[in-house]
Amino acid sequence: MCDPSQKHVLLVFAHQDGKSFNGALKDTAIDTLRSLGHSVDVSDLYSQQFEPRATKNDIRGPLQDPNLFNYSEEGRHAYRHNCQSLDIANETDKLKRADLIIFQFPLYWSSVPAILKGWFDRVLCDSFAFDFESQNVLDQGFMKGKRTVLSLTTGCTRDMLSPTGLSSDINVLLWPIQYGTLRMCGFDVLSPQISYGTKLVEEPTRQQYIKDWKCRLQNIFSEEPLSFPKLSDFDHKSLMLHEENGKKRVSSIGHRINP
Amino acid sequence: MCDPSQKHVLLVFAHQDGKSFNGALKDTAIDTLRSLGHSVDVSDLYSQQFEPRATKNDIRGPLQDPNLFNYSEEGRHAYRHNCQSLDIANETDKLKRADLIIFQFPLYWSSVPAILKGWFDRVLCDSFAFDFESQNVLDQGFMKGKRTVLSLTTGCTRDMLSPTGLSSDINVLLWPIQYGTLRMCGFDVLSPQISYGTKLVEEPTRQQYIKDWKCRLQNIFSEEPLSFPKLSDFDHKSLMLHEENGKKRVSSIGHRINP
Numbered sequence: 313m314c315d316p317s318q319k320h321v322l323l324v325f326a327h328q329d330g331k332s333f334n335g336a337l338k339d340t341a342i343d344t345l346r347s348l349g350h351s352v353d354v355s356d357l358y359s360q361q362f363e364p365r366a367t368k369n370d371i372r373g374p375l376q377d378p379n380l381f382n383y384s385e386e387g388r389h390a391y392r393h394n395c396q397s398l399d400i401a402n403e404t405d406k407l408k409r410a411d412l413i414i415f416q417f418p419l420y421w422s423s424v425p426a427i428l429k430g431w432f433d434r435v436l437c438d439s440f441a442f443d444f445e446s447q448n449v450l451d452q453g454f455m456k457g458k459r460t461v462l463s464l465t466t467g468c469t470r471d472m473l474s475p476t477g478l479s480s481d482i483n484v485l486l487w488p489i490q491y492g493t494l495r496m497c498g499f500d501v502l503s504p505q506i507s508y509g510t511k512l513v514e515e516p517t518r519q520q521y522i523k524d525w526k527c528r529l530q531n532i533f534s535e536e537p538l539s540f541p542k543l544s545d546f547d548h549k550s551l552m553l554h555e556e557n558g559k560k561r562v563s564s565i566g567h568r569i570n571p
Numbered sequence: 572m573c574d575p576s577q578k579h580v581l582l583v584f585a586h587q588d589g590k591s592f593n594g595a596l597k598d599t600a601i602d603t604l605r606s607l608g609h610s611v612d613v614s615d616l617y618s619q620q621f622e623p624r625a626t627k628n629d630i631r632g633p634l635q636d637p638n639l640f641n642y643s644e645e646g647r648h649a650y651r652h653n654c655q656s657l658d659i660a661n662e663t664d665k666l667k668r669a670d671l672i673i674f675q676f677p678l679y680w681s682s683v684p685a686i687l688k689g690w691f692d693r694v695l696c697d698s699f700a701f702d703f704e705s706q707n708v709l710d711q712g713f714m715k716g717k718r719t720v721l722s723l724t725t726g727c728t729r730d731m732l733s734p735t736g737l738s739s740d741i742n743v744l745l746w747p748i749q750y751g752t753l754r755m756c757g758f759d760v761l762s763p764q765i766s767y768g769t770k771l772v773e774e775p776t777r778q779q780y781i782k783d784w785k786c787r788l789q790n791i792f793s794e795e796p797l798s799f800p801k802l803s804d805f806d807h808k809s810l811m812l813h814e815e816n817g818k819k820r821v822s823s824i825g826h827r828i829n830p
Contacts, residue, residue, distance in 0.1 A: 328626060329640040364623040364685035367587060381588040382770075384726065421691045422751025423682060426623035430685030444726070449737070467643065467703070471811050478708070478802075478810040479755075480825025485747045492681025492744055511641075543737075551737040552730050566739025 319533055321345050321352045322410035326417035326428040328358045333510045333518060334465055338416045340522050341463070344529045353406045357427045363399060364430020370397045388438035396437075403435045412532065413460040413499070419467070422485045432493055441497040450543040453498020459537065460494050462486065463505040463525065470508040482506065487565045491540055500537035540564060578792055580604050580611045581669035585676035585687040587617045592769045592777060593724055597675045599781050600722070603788045612665045616686045622658060623689020629656045647697035655696075662694045671791065672719040672758070678726070681744045691752055700756040709802040712757020718796065719753050721745065722764040722784065729767040741765065746824045750799055759796035799823060 323341055327334035342352050355362070366383045368375065371390045375381065390396045396404070407413065417428050424432070438444070442453045466473060466482075473482040482504075490501045505528065507521040541562045547554055553562055553569070563569070582600055586593035601611050614621070625642045627634065630649040634640065649655045655663070666672065676687050683691070697703070701712045725732060725741075732741040741763075749760045764787065766780040800821045806813055812821055812828070821828070 328642060331639055332641070358624070358626065361624075364689060365617070365620075366679070366684060366686075367617065380590055382591070383587060420625070421688070421695070422747035422755075423688065425625060426685045426689030426692050427625075429680070429682065429688045430623060432680045433685050436680070469810075471809060474811070475825075475827040476812040478805045480746070480750060480823065481827065484743065484825040485751055487739070488681035488744045488747060491739060496681075496738075546737045550730060551728075552733070553735040564739065566734075566743040568734040568740065 315349070317349070317533075319350045319411040320409050321350055321412045321414065322355065322406050323352060323414045323416060324355045324357065324428065324431060326357045326415070326425050326431075330356070330359075333507070333521075334416055334418055336522060337463055337465070337507065337525055340526050341414055341416070341529060344526050348530070353410065355403060355406060355431070357431060360399075362427055362431065364427050364433070366430070366433050370400060370434060371395055372397060384438055387434075391437050391440045400434050400437075403431065404440060407435065407455075407458075411458060413458060414463055415460070416463045418465045419485075422479070424489060432489075436493065436497055447543060447548065449496050449498070450540065451498065452543050453496060455494075456498035456500075458499050459502055459533070459535075460499040461502040461505060461532070462489065463507075465507045465510045467511060468509060469512060470506075473506075473508065484565055490538065491564070491566060495538075495540045501540070502532065502535050502537055541567060574608065576608070576792075578609045578670040579668050580609055580671045580673065581614065581665050582611060582673045582675060583614045583616065583687065583690060585616045585674070585684050585690075589615075589618075592766070592780075593675055593677055595781060596722055596724070596766065596784055599785050600673055600675070600788060603785050607789070612669065614662060614665060614690070616690060619658075621686055621690065623686050623692070625689070625692050629659060629693060630654055631656060643697055646693075650696050650699045659693050659696075662690065663699060666694065666714075666717075670717060672717065673722055674719070675722045677724045678744075681738070683748060691748075695752065695756055706802060706807065708755050708757070709799065710757065711802050712755060714753075715757035715759075717758050718761055718792070718794075719758040720761040720764060720791070721748065722766075724766045724769045726770060727768060728771060729765075732765075732767065743824055749797065750823070750825060754797075754799045760799070761791065761794050761796055800826065 323338060325338045329335060345352050368381060371386050372395045376386055376389050417424055441455055442449050448454055468479045471477050472479045475481040486504060494501050505525055510518060541564055545553055545562045582597060584597045588594060604611050627640060630645050631654045635645055635648050676683055700714055701708050707713055727738045730736050731738045734740040745763060753760050764784055769777060800823055804812055804821045
């Protein structure tokens with residue numbers, strides 16, 4: 313018998329050292345979720361020596377066009393014909409059965425580390441995660457029904473990553489990931505879990521970060537996701553926001569109604 | 572004798588196939604700049620099988636802390652003590668002598684391909700490109716005096732990457748790279764060169780993209796860079812925007828004065 317409250321989680325971990333603070337956050341998530349009866353898969357990218365580069369090696373068998381390599385097109389064909397390299401197919405399988413995907417990583421250059429960017433580039437492929445041609449994007453993306461959350465550590469303080477801070481608003485920095493990548497594939501993106509300045513703060517603060525994460529995970533399946541524009545907010549042909557009595561009031565970090 | 576109008580350029584190329592449209596843009600840049608008397612180095616990342624992953628292999632000799640691997644700290648120490656892996660040192664040397672760095676790439680998931688993200692993560696290291704502790708960032712970053720430009724191709728149309736388009740404002744998507752990475756290191760960031768929807772447009776438009784790029788490169792060393800907040804706009808202790816008669820009028824994509 314299947315208990316509908318039992319969920320399946322994929323934790324994608326992108327730190328070199330399991331003994332790090334990122335590792336502690338990962339372990340906290342695994343332990344907490346398992347103790348709640350959920351099952352957890354882990355993709356430990358550095359330990360797996362996960363390949364971030366998008367190359368011909370990702371396609372088994374002959375290429376569609378051996379004379380001009382287009383990764384996106386070859387990747388789509390490989391997914392559709394079951395010719396993806398086995399390391400991608402393995403991640404795809406884990407992702408397919410997951411109800412929640414947690415990305416645990418340190419912020420590198422205002423974004424994910426390259427090894428995790430490579431996971432996005434290679435695993436979230438056309439026809440599996442989305443299809444622009446058939447407009448399976450945003451709330452219609454193939455990942456719909458799955459939740460995801462970025463759990464990240466930063467070198468900078470919360471102030472520095474605020475709208476008036478030197479490093480600028482963390483929500484703007486995360487926009488290409490949260491909207492441009494994850495929401496585009498249909499994921500319900502939850503508010504990011506940010507452990508600020510982990511090298512700058514004292515041990516009690518680090519312990520509090522762990523407790524906060526553990527506490528949040530108790531009810532993560534009933535959290536309200538972040539709000540983003542829907543596919544129906546855009547004209548289906550031009551893919552620009554509908555003009556209705558002027559432009560609809562769809563606000564977001566990346567959209568400006570009156571530029 | 573050195574002609575001061577002769578400059579040195581580094582072109583970082585992140586496409587798998589030199590025969591692609593990205594390859595044509597790269598060749599156009601090389602030919603045009605050389606015909607103007609400039610010298611050009613090329614880092615062809617896929618051909619070099621450039622390593623994007625930030626690992627212990629990046630440090631030659633013993634680690635500072637063999638029990639807990641912190642990439643940023645180990646990387647800084649390795650740079651300071653000339654113990655970086657040779658592939659990083661090689662890129663560092665090319666970057667040191669460049670007056671202009673061109674990044675040529677296709678947009679992957681609203682950002683650079685993982686192989687190029689790895690170049691940022693590994694080459695633009697603490698103490699070489701910037702130093703947060705001594706506040707060598709933004710206009711005081713160690714890359715000051717060098718110009719850089721993102722030359723990218725997109726799958727989406729210009730409309731889709733506009734402030735009312737489905738994929739959202741390209742300038743917001745590029746903010747973590749242009750400000751959060753390149754400007755943070757001190758580069759003068761030039762307006763991006765964007766060849767939109769290269770698979771969707773007809774051949775004459777693609778030819779126009781090539782011509783536009785060639786034309787722009789003629790005067791690229793006298794272009795006005797993009798405008799970003801300066802280090803002196805921030806309080807040197809809190810690293811937040813100065814309060815002066817309220818907040819100074821520093822506007823940017825990632826900063827909001829009245830959040």
